[in-house]
Amino acid sequence: MVGWTMVEVMIAVMPFHGHVAPLAAVAEAFLTAGHGVRVYTGAAHADRFATLGARVVTWESAPDFDEHNVPATFPELRGKKGPRQMLTNVEQLFVRTGADQAADLTRAYAEQAWDVIVADGLSMGARFASELTDTPWVTVSIVPLAIPSRDLPPPILGLSPARGLAGRLRDSVLRAVTRAATRGIQRAYSEERERAGLPLRGFPLDQAFISPELVCASGVAELEYPRSDLATQVVFVGELTRPRASDAALPSWWPDAESSESPIVHVTQGTLNVDPHDLIEPAFAALGRQRVLLVAATGRADDAGLPFPAPPNARVAGFIPYDALLPRLDVMITNGGWGGVLAALARGIPLIVAGGDLDKPEIAARVAWAGAGVNLRTGRPRPRAILAAWRRVTADDSYRANAKRLAESLGGHDGPREVVEHTMALLARRRAPEPGG
Template identity: 30%
Template sequence: MVSVIVASPPVFGETVPMLEFAAGLVRRGHSVTALLGSRFAESARAAGARYVPLPENADYDDRLLLGANPERNALPPGPEQFNWDLTNVFVAGMNGQHEAVQRLLDEEPDAALLCTSLFVGAWPVALGAPGRRPRRWVSVAAAAICAGDDATTVFGPLPGLRGEEAVRAHRAANAEFHAMLTSTTSAARDRLTELGATEPVPDFYTAVYSLPDVVAALTVPEFDFPRVAPTPAFTYAGILPPHPGNDPRKPPWWDELDGERPVVVVTQGTTANGDLTQLLEPTLLALADMDVLVIATVCRDVSALGIDPPANARVAEYVPFDSLLPRADLLITNGGAGGTQTALAAGVPVVMCGTTEEKPMNAARVAYHRLGIDLKTATPSREQIVEAVTTVLGDPSYREAVRRVSASYAAHDPITTVEALLR
């Protein structure tokens, strides 16, 4: 038995995978303490873990901080918003996270730490600040891998280059990416200095992937870019299965998913769904005259929809992806790593419409491997949506490429992988 602290910033997309790991480790007989945001207390206890809340200065509601924050939403998608997110959502919790981890390690000095890659509470001690180190520190990268090397940038290999010319270009592009996040790195350095760190602080994402003992990325090599050589402390773990729904009843339209016409699922995810006019509503209107069945998952009260659903659309607050995606032919999404890869694992091509956080990096992978189409916008036009849907549904090469990646997902077991890494 291993004693494990499972920790995450209080962000839905970061926390849900850690709850799955907590439950899986508990089922295998390990002692799990869940250090999570207060809104996840009940879920942590349901997983069988001992729940410990994040301190008040590291706890918040990400739906307000990310989804409905006028300061954030006033920033253009891209470097400014990305820096704002990293600084205000993740770096800002460092002091409270550090204090909480130290209290738990004082109780159980031999505990291992399993946390998301953007949980920064173990950074201070790793960089020389006073305190205890966990016996083993395993970081789970739930979002896109934001690391390049001599063979690729964080957005993929640069086209048309070979040999030393490609190496020089990739190094320059990767240096530019780190420079783009200078304000985030500076904010992290300030907090680390406050907490007594004595060693040089790397660039933010260099620290993300170099400080833990090992990084388990929730993806497969076939959904990553080709690399010269992943570091020995980097493991592709696959993805967790989609969480099954709690309601065993099927929607009244479930029998329509009978294969008579293609099924297109559209979602804006669980966080970036404050403005349904960006993607969900345009998709419903764009596909209204096509011979497809559109399933729109709003991930909030369906009354937020500002239009009447067309005759070929079915709208729900939530439909479990584990049941829905095996019956789907296409997913239209704003490109979060979890939903995108869940679709690919189910053999479903994707149309990507995301420009914030790590979503462009997920979209770049989809385009690179021809697993769907990247529209390179969060607000596609009706014409763009129709063309993309027509192209993917009409070209079997997309589904064939997805089948190959799907087989790799099926061959990975992330809970078994992470359990082994914790020992």
């Protein structure tokens, strides 16, 4: 971009593996383009960004935590699943840390000013820091858009768009119910704004995680429900992380995958809620007698063992490099992490999605709506539901055809590079003189 040779960028990342991976790709793209990059995240992920060449600012005023034991820092989350977990998670972890995140960020700004803050879409601290420093803020949405719409049900329920008058009435009622259910979050947001020294009449809660100038949304328009009121600052950028040649060791059983004459079905528990009883165990029960090779990832590199026996046709590891695995897959059974879902769809792999909590029911619903997979409508499916879904996906060619259609659309993007380009265009617009000025 003419006139911008180098800028100083602050990237704010919530300290979860699923957030760190896409924002690390964005940080690398800014560094490759020659810009100065600092990253604000948890201490556990500092090395990931330092290795890229970024300078790291860790959570200090904000309560840093272990993503594998979040209740140790936020005890309010203990024992909660489903919608209750989502509401408590948003309030305690994302909203009530906002003022403390902003304190960390504004100290970093005082030490060296940034030109723009590029943030994980769930970083409340970035919103507050942008207001406090009067600097531009770019949202990078690493999950499906959660922007409310008059045309859609509330974005936390995993429901597809309504059809007809009765459906629209349903969505209207649900929007009212959701407003009531989220009063605690709204109260927390007001209290955090006050703690941060910001006016209470600032941006309302439904705009709190959305930059008013630029939202770079991972995914493609074909995975977004049609709506008449989509914010004009939203741009779709495709995948933010793409599997590439990895130095990670392949499991000792990998030759079985390379030589398998049976279709390979991958079962992934994700990296956050990793109880193998939720999805891996019923998937083994469903497909343990079928002519497939089951390849399961527990999401724990430090503990790949299972508390139950694996069937003879199953192979298990903590993590498996996707650059090696994905080209061999026939079907993926997933808990619905957005990064893994996009990785599979970008290679035309149909999905079976068991989305149980947080954003995952919404992801499962979108995959089914796009015709690229089956939504099991629970995070703890029964074996017979998984078996029926697998039979549907393998017997009906439309699932694979729709996955390939989405792969073509995703293949037209270079997400990290596009985030850099859109950010630089925003800064150029801000620099441009007013007409007639």
